[in-house]
Amino acid sequence: MGPGDLQRIISRLPEDTSPELLSSIHNGEDAGVFLLQEGLALVQTVDFFPPIVDDPYTFGQIAAANAMSDIYAMGAKPLTALNIVAFPCAIGTDVLENILLGGHSKVREAGAFMVGGHTIEDEEPKYGLAVTGVVNPSEMKTISGARRGDFLVLTKAIGTGVLTTALKGGLVTGEQISEAVQSMCLLNREAAEVFARHAVSACTDVTGFGLIGHLYEMARASSAGAEVWAAEVPLFQKTLEMASMGMIPEGESRNREYVRDSEAVADGIDEILIGCLYDPQTSGGLLAAVPPDALDPVLKELKSGPCPRASAVGVVTGEAPGTIRIKSKGV
Amino acid sequence: MDIDIDARGLKCPEPVMKAREALSGGGGTFSIMVDNEAARDNVTRFADTSGCKVEVESSDVGFMLRITPPLEAGETARSTVADAVARISTVVFIGGDEIGRGERELGTTLMKAFLYSCTESEDMPAAVVLMNTGVRLATENDEAISHLKKLEELGTEVVACGTCLDYYGLKEQLKVGRVSNMFEIQSILSSADRLVSL
Numbered sequence: 001m002g003p004g005d006l007q008r009i010i011s012r013l014p015e016d017t018s019p020e021l022l023s024s025i026h027n028g029e030d031a032g033v034f035l036l037q038e039g040l041a042l043v044q045t046v047d048f049f050p051p052i053v054d055d056p057y058t059f060g061q062i063a064a065a066n067a068m069s070d071i072y073a074m075g076a077k078p079l080t081a082l083n084i085v086a087f088p089c090a091i092g093t094d095v096l097e098n099i100l101l102g103g104h105s106k107v108r109e110a111g112a113f114m115v116g117g118h119t120i121e122d123e124e125p126k127y128g129l130a131v132t133g134v135v136n137p138s139e140m141k142t143i144s145g146a147r148r149g150d151f152l153v154l155t156k157a158i159g160t161g162v163l164t165t166a167l168k169g170g171l172v173t174g175e176q177i178s179e180a181v182q183s184m185c186l187l188n189r190e191a192a193e194v195f196a197r198h199a200v201s202a203c204t205d206v207t208g209f210g211l212i213g214h215l216y217e218m219a220r221a222s223s224a225g226a227e228v229w230a231a232e233v234p235l236f237q238k239t240l241e242m243a244s245m246g247m248i249p250e251g252e253s254r255n256r257e258y259v260r261d262s263e264a265v266a267d268g269i270d271e272i273l274i275g276c277l278y279d280p281q282t283s284g285g286l287l288a289a290v291p292p293d294a295l296d297p298v299l300k301e302l303k304s305g306p307c308p309r310a311s312a313v314g315v316v317t318g319e320a321p322g323t324i325r326i327k328s329k330g331v
Numbered sequence: 332m333d334i335d336i337d338a339r340g341l342k343c344p345e346p347v348m349k350a351r352e353a354l355s356g357g358g359g360t361f362s363i364m365v366d367n368e369a370a371r372d373n374v375t376r377f378a379d380t381s382g383c384k385v386e387v388e389s390s391d392v393g394f395m396l397r398i399t400p401p402l403e404a405g406e407t408a409r410s411t412v413a414d415a416v417a418r419i420s421t422v423v424f425i426g427g428d429e430i431g432r433g434e435r436e437l438g439t440t441l442m443k444a445f446l447y448s449c450t451e452s453e454d455m456p457a458a459v460v461l462m463n464t465g466v467r468l469a470t471e472n473d474e475a476i477s478h479l480k481k482l483e484e485l486g487t488e489v490v491a492c493g494t495c496l497d498y499y500g501l502k503e504q505l506k507v508g509r510v511s512n513m514f515e516i517q518s519i520l521s522s523a524d525r526l527v528s529l
Contacts, residue, residue, distance in 0.1 A: 166344070168344055169344035169347060169348050171344075238497070240493060241493040243376070244376055244379075245347070245377050245380055246344065246350075246375075246376040246377030246378075247343075247344050249343055250369040250370075253369040328503075
């Protein structure tokens with residue numbers, strides 16, 4: 001099921017409105033937000049998926065970093081987390097223990113608490129977390145605030161979908177994709193702190209819809225267009241090579257289908273590179289719309305700190321809402 | 332035609348792994364059936380990258396891909412080219428941007444002169460493979476780029492190692508030839524009748 005299908009289904013769900021409800025299930029926000037009192041809102045999100053790396057502890061870390069990412073994308077702070085586990089009887093319990101230990105280590109690193117969870121039996125293991133956080137609504141980051149002229153800053157490189165597919169296919173070793181694995185384990189906390197200091201206009205995290213899919217959602221919610229500079233998008237080592245070997249996951253074509261009618265690609269851009277721009281990410285970076293005068297300090301703080309591969313990958317335009325133009329480079 | 336591999340119902344990357352297995356098995360042309368566009372595109376990308384010829388036929392039960400390995404595809408192409416092209420395939424392997432060990436200036440001059448000589452030669456190489464700093468010849472060195480372009484016009488295939496381009500941060504600067512990978516390069520080198528290594 002792709003983003004298009006999901007959107008159709010969600011659009012048919014009845015929408016609840018209330019003065020306390022600061023988010024809507026219909027606008028593609030990263031997490032649900034509920035106002036508790038003046039200056040304090042509850043932020044909730046959930047995410048889980050099957051293993052994408054061989055090592056259980058690392059998988060646990062990635063799943064937890066990924067689940068908490070939605071909280072950071074909203075400029076919020078995670079408080080508590082619940083484990084969600086599906087696990088087959090046939091696999092040793094030490095594997096599950098290591099997955100949970102990995103998850104726990106990231107929750108603790110985030111300064112949050114693991115407070116419980118639920119486990120069911122299933123043929124294929126799956127793991128993730130439901131995370132609860134808090135935010136001051138006046139400091140909350142949404143996907144709807146991007147303004148024409150803002151630069152689009154991406155904090156992590158792209159390619160986790162391609163590389164984990166190649167790992168599954170045996171074309172790369174865990175060692176060869178260690179850059180991507182480390183990146184997936186990295187919390188988006190510090191990047192979110194940089195964006196909070198510089199009051200960025202909008203923020204989201206890049207996950208299943210790929211860079212362009214999430215940018216498309218941001219552009220539509222902000223009633224703006226966007227230009228992407230393909231050559232400026234950081235890719236993990238071996239991503240292009242593996243994509244050219246046919247290791248692009250199925251989600252890529254669904255993501256592309258979702259954006260197809262709004263997308264225009266400049267001549268001469270490698271088709272394989274475009275595929276990577278739609279590659280579904282796990283625990284991807286944050287994508288923020290950064291006002292021009294804040295661009296230099298934001299990039300400097302990200303690069304010298306937690307995100308050495310951070311890059312300005314495009315700009316918000318005044319074109320029709322959701323229009324995405326892919327060019328090679330900015331002017 | 333008959334289906335050699337039925338990859339319907341398989342999830343990515345399995346259809347590609349099936350195609351890869353068939354290709355490395357050394358048999359000739361084979362067909363593979365897939366049932367979704369993502370698998371069709373991925374198997375096509377893999378086959379293209381591996382230097383194969385791909386024909387796609389769509390039907391209501393899926394997509395049939397007919398894949399012809401590089402050697403056969405090359406021979407078919409070659410037999411249609413006039414006699415000017417030698418029957419024996421020469422592959423030139425360039426593992427650096429200079430010839431020999433000594434003063435760099437001399438080494439790079441010699442390399443440019445060699446490439447120029449290739450363009451004038453009657454025995455055109457079937458392929459030029461660029462690895463390690465050899466990829467600079469197709470990205471940064473204007474004179475070498477123009478000789479390589481000339482070779483390409485004359486029917487030589489110019490391939491540059493993707494890992495090397497990545498390593499030197501030159502992927503976006505490739506001015507001539509196409510990006511390849513070790514799997515294909517290994518197959519080009521081992522299928523050469525005559526290998527010239529610099």
